[in-house]
Structure formats: C-alpha cells, structure tokens
Amino acid sequence: MFFSLLISIACCLEFPSDLEPFVVGRQWVESNNHETQPCMAIDAHIRTYGGALVINLVGFCDDFFKNIPVVCEIVSFDYYAEVHEAKTVFRAPSNETRGGFVSPLFLAPSQYNDILMWHSMYVDCGPTQIDFGTVSLVSGNTRINNIVFESSFAADEPTIESAVCTRLYNTATWKPANTIRLLEWIEWTLSVGINSIHLYVHSVNSDDLWEILRFYVEEGAVVLHDWSDDAVMHAWELAQVSHISDCLLRLEGVVKYVALIDHDEFIQVAPDFETVVSALEAARKENNVESNIMRLDPLMLQSKLCRKTDSALHVAAYCSACEYSYYNWSKYFLISDSKKPLKLMPYIHTASSASESYDVPRKYSFIAHVKSKMQERDMCESPVTVQWHERTVNSTWNTLVSRPVVGEMYSESEFRRLVNERANRRKISMKFKLEIDEH
Numbered sequence: 001m002f003f004s005l006l007i008s009i010a011c012c013l014e015f016p017s018d019l020e021p022f023v024v025g026r027q028w029v030e031s032n033n034h035e036t037q038p039c040m041a042i043d044a045h046i047r048t049y050g051g052a053l054v055i056n057l058v059g060f061c062d063d064f065f066k067n068i069p070v071v072c073e074i075v076s077f078d079y080y081a082e083v084h085e086a087k088t089v090f091r092a093p094s095n096e097t098r099g100g101f102v103s104p105l106f107l108a109p110s111q112y113n114d115i116l117m118w119h120s121m122y123v124d125c126g127p128t129q130i131d132f133g134t135v136s137l138v139s140g141n142t143r144i145n146n147i148v149f150e151s152s153f154a155a156d157e158p159t160i161e162s163a164v165c166t167r168l169y170n171t172a173t174w175k176p177a178n179t180i181r182l183l184e185w186i187e188w189t190l191s192v193g194i195n196s197i198h199l200y201v202h203s204v205n206s207d208d209l210w211e212i213l214r215f216y217v218e219e220g221a222v223v224l225h226d227w228s229d230d231a232v233m234h235a236w237e238l239a240q241v242s243h244i245s246d247c248l249l250r251l252e253g254v255v256k257y258v259a260l261i262d263h264d265e266f267i268q269v270a271p272d273f274e275t276v277v278s279a280l281e282a283a284r285k286e287n288n289v290e291s292n293i294m295r296l297d298p299l300m301l302q303s304k305l306c307r308k309t310d311s312a313l314h315v316a317a318y319c320s321a322c323e324y325s326y327y328n329w330s331k332y333f334l335i336s337d338s339k340k341p342l343k344l345m346p347y348i349h350t351a352s353s354a355s356e357s358y359d360v361p362r363k364y365s366f367i368a369h370v371k372s373k374m375q376e377r378d379m380c381e382s383p384v385t386v387q388w389h390e391r392t393v394n395s396t397w398n399t400l401v402s403r404p405v406v407g408e409m410y411s412e413s414e415f416r417r418l419v420n421e422r423a424n425r426r427k428i429s430m431k432f433k434l435e436i437d438e439h
Helices: 002-012 176-191 207-219 240-251 276-287 390-401 404-411 414-438
Strands: 039-046 052-059 071-076 081-085 088-091 119-127 132-139 142-150 160-168 196-201 222-226 255-260 265-269 293-296 298-301 320-322 331-335 358-360 365-370
Touching (some): 052 142, 119 240, 160 276, 176 390, 293 365
Parallel strands (some): 160 196
Antiparallel strands (some): 088 119, 255 331, 293 331
C-alpha cells in the first residue's frame, strides 16, 4: 500500500510553471516487450572522456542478460547511421542498493515483486562519431526505440570545482519541519564550499518547499531533475543507482569533485580548512593519493539534543554520535578529470584508476549522518560528542534567518516548539517540586 501511495504521488507531481524551464527532464522510453513490468531507458549520454554512448536503464530487463547480443542502432538527425554491438551491459549488484536487495535474473510472471525484480543498469554502446541523434537498443525480440542523445561538448578540464547529487523521495509524509531541515542541509552544503546541488525529485507535495527551492534554483545553486515517472517510483530504492549514474554521467568532465550524499548527511570540514575541496586537496597532496575516489568516514548521529547548543540550527542540536564507522553507509567524493575519468556506476566501491578508494582521515573531513531514530542494533558502544564546525554553523544560521520567507518558517519551526515545550515542562516540574517541598 505504501508503494502504491508513492506511485500515485509521483504520477501527479507537477513542478510550478515558473520553475519548469529550470527542470532537467527525462525521456522514459519504454521497451516493446515488457507488458507486465516495463523496461525503461531513462536517458542517453555521450561520455566526456572517451566519447562512448551510454544508456541508463531501469526496470525488468532480464532479456539483456540472456547471452543475446545487445545491438545499438545509432542514427544522426541527418540520417547517418552506425550499428554497434554493445561493449558492456551491466546491472547494479545487490550490495550497491540499499539493504543489499537481491534482484533475481529470471522469474516467472507469477513471481514478480514490486521491488526485488527491478534492476538498475547501463548499456555502453562504445565510441560514436555522431554528436546528436537517436539510439535504439535491440536484444532478441526486445526493442527500446529512439532514445535521443546529445554530446555535452564539455571543456577539456572541469570548469566547476564541486557539486553534490541527492534525491527527494520520502515526501509522502513531508512536513514543514522537513522543509526546514532540507533548508539547513542546502545552506550547510553551500557553506562548506559546494558550488551546486543536484536534486533528483521523486515526489513533492509542499508549497513551502517549492517556495524555498525557487530561490536557490533562480540563483543557480540548485538544479532540479524530474525523477517522478511512475516506473522509477515503482522501485525507488533500486533506482537510486540509476539516478547516481545519471548525475555522474552529466557532471563528468564538467565538475572536478562530485559527492553522492543524502540530505540527512552533513559534510564536516576540519577547522584548518575553508572548504571541503581544500581539505580533500590537502589530503591528496600530503598522502600522495592515487585514487580518484575519496571515502568520507560517517559518524552516525543519534536523535538527541545537545544541552550546550548555542545555535538554533536543527542539525547542530544533535551532538551524540557513534564513534565506529558504518562502512557500508560510506559516502564518496569522486574526482573527474582527463587523467582520472570516472568509472561508470555502479562501481562506487572501486576507483577508476584501479586503486582502492582512499579513506579520508577525520582531520580533513567526514560525514555527520543525522538519523531520525536510532534502532537498538545501532546504539553506540562508546558515544562521542560531535563538534560541529563553528564557522559553518554560524554562516548557515546567519544566511537562513536573513531571508524573510525562511525567517517566518523558523519562527514556527518544530525545533523552537520542542525547546519551548521542554522549557515549560521543566518550569512546571520545578513548580510542582516546590509545592511538594512546601507541604
């Protein structure tokens, strides 16, 4: 029932008309041979380095793995044609999806499952001389026709220093407090030196959120991607690999440092550095790092208010964290330039240079992962106090409260309500105690 709700919300998602020109859309080209479970080509890109034509897929595409060659029929808009046998057809392994969900290759229709049967994958058609046209994928009796592609013609070297990719997917129960937390995350991420944030929107039903995002979109700090098609919402967890693949393919050769994090994860920069990029550059230089994948160690923050918090930021109110690293939940910065082109997803645990990913020490940077609820198995053996980056906290808070719309939201924020309620309870408790003592 929950996933049906997500699907219905996704189908009805409409971006505000004034934001539509800023939204990066999708093609959603469906195969001809999957009546029960669609196989969707989300988009196609010509890679900046190497010029390979890559198609990003999601859905029930088992026939692409039955040892039948996948043929790429590439046609330019002036009717010049090329036919390639695909160099690579790859599906995300189970450990690259949340919870390690397993997607069996072949099942009878009676065994279809809403989540486990969906695959995230890509098809690499190899280099092409065509800059702008369509590609059709053919595998046995299955065809996905006329997927439009265009070369990005990126510069030889990246022109943007850093970007972050994330997704909005848990918006069925979106509340004003969620908008406030997302605001803090956006401002925090910009404050640590990230140049742009790419939001892959699965579903949104919040006027407040659109009002806030409008400012960042018009300013150029946030790029909205329409990821709301019901086919992808049908398997939103497995589709996360596809949206990451899409982001990396779009930003390869355009952005030097690309981070893949969620909006409950806050990049922490050591006090010695102004930005996360300067911290990562220092780490690479001082440690002779060869890898182009920088793994940030995550501290898992419990939902526990810190009594000595000076700032009114929600995130800075959480101070208790787990000392040990959650390796499977690690997050990465990937370096994309001509010397170290990105390996295609889903290889996020292997560096393109064939070197192991580099573990960034906390003296440079780490991730603070704020969980809404800590489960019993997640409880810390030796909790530590997180020292939030004071400069970033102050910068984030000062920027947020200086904007009229944001200031109004904070005046009604859940955080202030909780603090006031807690203070009132203490007053009532003390008054009751005094009255008992008096008697």
